[in-house]
Amino acid sequence: MDNKQRQFEALVGAYAADLxxxxxxxxxxxxxxxxxxxxxxxRAWKSLDSLQDYTAAKSWLITILRREMARHFERxxxxxxxxxxxVIDRIATDSSDPSDLMLLRxxxxxxxxxxxxxxxxxxxxxxxxxxxxxxxxxxxxxxxTRLFRARQKLRASxxxxxxxxxxxx
Amino acid sequence: MECLEVRRLLTANPNQRDDVTVMxxxxxxxxxxxxxxxxxxxxxxxxALQLEVPDGLAERILLNQSTAIRTRRRHRxxxxxxxxxxxxxxxxxxxxxxxxxxxxxxxxxxxxxxEPEHLSSQQHVSLSxxxxxxxxxxxxxxxxxxxVNYAGSCVIRRSEGVHLVIExxxxxxxxxxxxxxxxxxxxxxxxxxxxxxxxxxEKGSVAIVGQDDSSVQVIAQRFESALxxx
Numbered sequence: 001m002d003n004k005q006r007q008f009e010a011l012v013g014a015y016a017a018d019l020x021x022x023x024x025x026x027x028x029x030x031x032x033x034x035x036x037x038x039x040x041x042x043r044a045w046k047s048l049d050s051l052q053d054y055t056a057a058k059s060w061l062i063t064i065l066r067r068e069m070a071r072h073f074e075r076x077x078x079x080x081x082x083x084x085x086x087v088i089d090r091i092a093t094d095s096s097d098p099s100d101l102m103l104l105r106x107x108x109x110x111x112x113x114x115x116x117x118x119x120x121x122x123x124x125x126x127x128x129x130x131x132x133x134x135x136x137x138x139x140x141x142x143x144x145t146r147l148f149r150a151r152q153k154l155r156a157s158x159x160x161x162x163x164x165x166x167x168x169x
Numbered sequence: 170m171e172c173l174e175v176r177r178l179l180t181a182n183p184n185q186r187d188d189v190t191v192m193x194x195x196x197x198x199x200x201x202x203x204x205x206x207x208x209x210x211x212x213x214x215x216x217a218l219q220l221e222v223p224d225g226l227a228e229r230i231l232l233n234q235s236t237a238i239r240t241r242r243r244h245r246x247x248x249x250x251x252x253x254x255x256x257x258x259x260x261x262x263x264x265x266x267x268x269x270x271x272x273x274x275x276x277x278x279x280x281x282x283x284e285p286e287h288l289s290s291q292q293h294v295s296l297s298x299x300x301x302x303x304x305x306x307x308x309x310x311x312x313x314x315x316x317v318n319y320a321g322s323c324v325i326r327r328s329e330g331v332h333l334v335i336e337x338x339x340x341x342x343x344x345x346x347x348x349x350x351x352x353x354x355x356x357x358x359x360x361x362x363x364x365x366x367x368x369x370x371e372k373g374s375v376a377i378v379g380q381d382d383s384s385v386q387v388i389a390q391r392f393e394s395a396l397x398x399x
Contacts, residue, residue: 012230017222024220034223041230042237046397047311071297104217122182123211123218129182147181155210 007054008045015061016041022124023065025108026117027073036072040065062125063135107157115150118143175200183207273350273367276326277376278360281343287334288341290319294333302331306348307372308398314344314391326350330373337384344388346396348373371398 019040023033043064044051051060108116121127121135129147133140175193178185183204194201294317300309302320306329316336323332328349335342343365352369358378365378365385375392379385 008234009231012227016227016230020222020226021218021220025218030223034226034229037226038230038233042233045234045237050311067297071301100213101217104213108214108217120218123215144178144181148177151180151183151210154214 004048008041008048011044011057011061012041015058018058018124019061019065022062022120023069025120025124026069026113028109032072036065036068039068043068058125059127059131059135062121062127066135103158104154107154110157111150111153115146115153118146119150119154122147172197172200176203179204179207183211273326273347273352273374273376274356274358277345277358277365277367277378278363280323280325280332280345281363281378284323284332287319287321287332288343290334292318292320294318294320299333303346306331306346308346308348308396310392310395311397312391312395314388314395335388337379337387339384340380342377342379342384342388344392345376345378346373347376350374368393370396 016037019037020033023036024030027033027036040061044061047064051057111119118132118136121132122129127135129140129143132143132147136143170189170193172193175190175197178190179200194204296310296313299317299320302322303309305322314333314335317333318336318341319332319334321332323330323345325345325347328347330348330350331344331346333344333346335344350373352367352374354369356367358365358367358376363378363380364382365376366389367374367376368389375389375396377385377389377392379388
């Protein structure tokens with residue numbers, strides 16, 4: 001196996017899962033998320049020689065993925081779909097704090113894209129505020145504001161759902 | 170730093186740990202408790218986002234990649250056989266071919282002069298849109314080649330290609346990607362108004378035409394490093 005192939009397999013092993021999660025939380029369609037991740041890695045393979053710094057590999061892959069997603073949704077609205085049913089089933093079987101996690105995921109689903117995307121870049125991508133600003137083409141101050149509001153909205157939505165949930169019980 | 174500002178920072182990033190924030194949390198118990206709550210919420214959020222990934226995802230990605238490589242190798246093998254045949258025939262028609270290559274320079278200049286309106290176009294084509302066009306001809310650009318103010322399909326000597334106009338400091342430079350025009354060697358283009366170069370590439374050739382040599386050379390270098398094929 002040559003060096004390039006080893007590097008590629010290492011990238012797939014290290015980042016395929018996070019890329020799929022990132023894609024899923026943006027497009028919220030399981031099959032589409034996998035297609036986008038497949039396409040992202042095919043492009044990454046073709047351009048692997050241009051990746052000089054392997055510590056930047058994750059952000060490089062997420063940049064390719066965002067480009068793929070933009071291509072796909074060029075003529076469509078990104079925010080029209082809801083969670084796939086099979087993913088809801090999988091969510092429900094998560095082992096830790098199932099009711100809290102479920103409520104938080106619903107809150108995440110309802111979070112507008114302008115807040116959801118910087119939050120995903122921070123939590124799943126591990127990007128700093130400045131890196132998110134570069135990726136989204138906005139100022140670091142605007143990123144801070146969006147992250148602040150994203151968590152406020154999540155918390156507010158989560159609290160409302162919890163209240164409704166407890167009143168049902 | 171005031172409590173309000175610290176809490177704003179911690180809400181935006183619960184893992185915020187710069188010196189000023191750490192000092193404040195050390196001195197302010199209320200904010201320290203707030204920080205702990207934020208970190209607990211962050212851990213819950215991290216778990217909420219950790220959806221189960223489809224079984225065999227990594228294996229399918231590697232399978233897809235290895236299939237693509239095999240297809241490309243098969244394609245290259247086919248090309249190698251075809252090249253052997255072409256070589257034997259090519260010796261016979263070599264002289265005729267060199268005449269056709271000379272004709273390409275004239276066709277390129279004529280095409281640039283026939284469509285002067287593109288030189289003043291201001292479309293600001295994104296790399297993504299540009300690649301949507303390039304992909305139709307089996308190629309893509311893996312990096313920026315500059316500000317592209319026009320991108321469209323065109324026909325040169327009865328073969329389709331891509332017509333681009335790229336902004337430079339002095340004059341716009343035209344790039345014609347011609348996937349069906351193969352060249353044996355680099356050719357210079359000299360005209361009263363324009364100058365340029367035609368580069369042989371893996372698939373076909375690329376003509377770069379401008380009004381000064383330095384702009385042409387800059388764009389030629391960018392294309393040579395950014396142009397890739399499927």
